[in-house]
Amino acid sequence: MKPVQVGLLGIGVVGSGTFNVLARNQQEIKRRAGRGIEITMVADLNVERARSLVGPDVQVVNDARAVIANPDIDIVIELIGGYGIAKTLVLEAIAAGKHVVTANKALLAVHGTEIFAAASAKGVMVAFEAAVAGGIPIIKALREGLTANRIQWIAGIINGTTNFILSEMRDKGLDFDVVLKEAQRLGYAEADPTFDIEGVDAAHKATLMSAIAFGVPVQFDKAYIEGITKLGAADIKYAEQLGYRIKLLGITKRRQGDATKGQPDGIELRVHPCLIPVKRLIANVEGAMNAVVVQGDAVGTTLYYGKGAGSEPTASAVIADLVDITRLQSADPLHRVPHLAFQPNAMSDIKVLPMGEVVTSYYLRLRVADETGVLARVTGILAEAGISIDAVLQREADEVSAGAKVAQTDVIILTHDCQEAKMNTAIAQMQALPSVLQPITRIRKEELA
Numbered sequence: 278m279k280p281v282q283v284g285l286l287g288i289g290v291v292g293s294g295t296f297n298v299l300a301r302n303q304q305e306i307k308r309r310a311g312r313g314i315e316i317t318m319v320a321d322l323n324v325e326r327a328r329s330l331v332g333p334d335v336q337v338v339n340d341a342r343a344v345i346a347n348p349d350i351d352i353v354i355e356l357i358g359g360y361g362i363a364k365t366l367v368l369e370a371i372a373a374g375k376h377v378v379t380a381n382k383a384l385l386a387v388h389g390t391e392i393f394a395a396a397s398a399k400g401v402m403v404a405f406e407a408a409v410a411g412g413i414p415i416i417k418a419l420r421e422g423l424t425a426n427r428i429q430w431i432a433g434i435i436n437g438t439t440n441f442i443l444s445e446m447r448d449k450g451l452d453f454d455v456v457l458k459e460a461q462r463l464g465y466a467e468a469d470p471t472f473d474i475e476g477v478d479a480a481h482k483a484t485l486m487s488a489i490a491f492g493v494p495v496q497f498d499k500a501y502i503e504g505i506t507k508l509g510a511a512d513i514k515y516a517e518q519l520g521y522r523i524k525l526l527g528i529t530k531r532r533q534g535d536a537t538k539g540q541p542d543g544i545e546l547r548v549h550p551c552l553i554p555v556k557r558l559i560a561n562v563e564g565a566m567n568a569v570v571v572q573g574d575a576v577g578t579t580l581y582y583g584k585g586a587g588s589e590p591t592a593s594a595v596i597a598d599l600v601d602i603t604r605l606q607s608a609d610p611l612h613r614v615p616h617l618a619f620q621p622n623a624m625s626d627i628k629v630l631p632m633g634e635v636v637t638s639y640y641l642r643l644r645v646a647d648e649t650g651v652l653a654r655v656t657g658i659l660a661e662a663g664i665s666i667d668a669v670l671q672r673e674a675d676e677v678s679a680g681a682k683v684a685q686t687d688v689i690i691l692t693h694d695c696q697e698a699k700m701n702t703a704i705a706q707m708q709a710l711p712s713v714l715q716p717i718t719r720i721r722k723e724e725l726a
């Protein structure tokens with residue numbers, strides 16, 4: 278049987294890794310796929326560089342549409358990124374009857390519904406293992422390995438840049454801005470790191486996992502997103518003293534409603550810094566590594582760990598999709614693994630909950646004037662709101678502004694579970710107290726048990 282012919286759009290870090298791994302392991306991959314898989318055509322704006330990477334046997338062009346138009350190409354790999362031209366090209370490849378492999382989480386999290394519908398109508402596959410957590414086969418785990426389960430929640434460290442920054446902040450006791458500069462110098466963070474540090478990249482990935490876990494459409498616009506830019510070294514230190522580590526988590530959870538409390542069923546979809554107990558394995562995932570915890574009703578808790586980015590780790594996921602497509606392309610589309618795990622006509626319309634509806638516990642830090650009654654006033658507001666306190670810590674503030682007229686102290690409070698909307702009101706009331714001297718820090722806490 279002649280090899281499957283693959284066209285590659287964009288040969289950057291992941292594209293060149295894909296080409297190299299496919300060439301290096303071609304015999305094993307052929308034995309697994311049942312057919313050879315070859316990249317025979319590459320489109321890249323930098324034709325010279327592309328040619329130097331792939332050698333003389335591969336056709337190199339600067340026009341992606343020439344790849345899509347080539348009738349010999351069975352599968353198109355899109356590694357251009359972004360929502361712009363990549364979207365147009367993916368839709369054109371589908372329309373031309375090509376299967377598509379992409380690492381583009383932004384594209385699928387925002388336009389996935391349109392893209393998957395187009396692919397289903399045309400009977401082609403769109404595979405995206407590389408879009409979430411790089412080399413970790415989490416899409417396959419969710420869509421296939423865990424398919425027996427009613428998934429209850431997923432929590433993941435799914436952005437390596439921010440995990441690297443948080444690890445450095447903790448190890449070196451440095452503030453965010455200092456570590457970000459260092460991460461950029463070392464090449465861990467992009468020159469424009471906005472998507473990473475503001476939690477957008479993690480939210481793209483959490484959106485895809487949420488859709489697959491719960492059989493809902495991709496709904497990036499409903500995700501709550503908070504990055505790590507406001508975290509201070511003090512909070513990381515206090516969290517450690519209380520037995521917790523701060524991680525940026527992408528969380529999606531099934532919330533069983535309670536009609537007696539006026540709570541509807543729903544799905545939580547959120548990205549924000551979290552305190553998690555140091556004793557959890559995921560709390561010890563350091564540096565640029567990724568990890569995802571999945572809780573299913575039958576399997577219990579499972580953990581997936583590995584490199585979430587990089588040339589060959591991401592290529593590993595891209596090639597797994599090429600092999601999958603090669604194995605399945607002759608199968609009746611109805612009996613292939615569906616794009617989002619559930620059959621397209623069996624999707625749920627359960628709603629993504631607004632953040633105010635989410636129930637979780639909290640870490641609060643208040644910089645207060647060290648004077649009689651301040652703690653009573655603060656805890657009084659929480660009691661009044663029906664928010665139960667789990668622990669309180671009072672620490673002399675490390676850096677008290679020069680010339681401060683009053684002695685200052687940090688009050689750190691851990692709460693039990695409460696509704697986010699109630700906590701927002703309580704924080705606003707505490708913030709209005711004259712003895713509260715700075716904006717209150719609030720970090721959500723997840724036990725992940």
Ligand code: HSE
Pocket residue numbers: 435436437438439473478585586
């Ligand atoms: N920028 C991402 C990260 C890698 O830092 O994890 C690609 O998704």
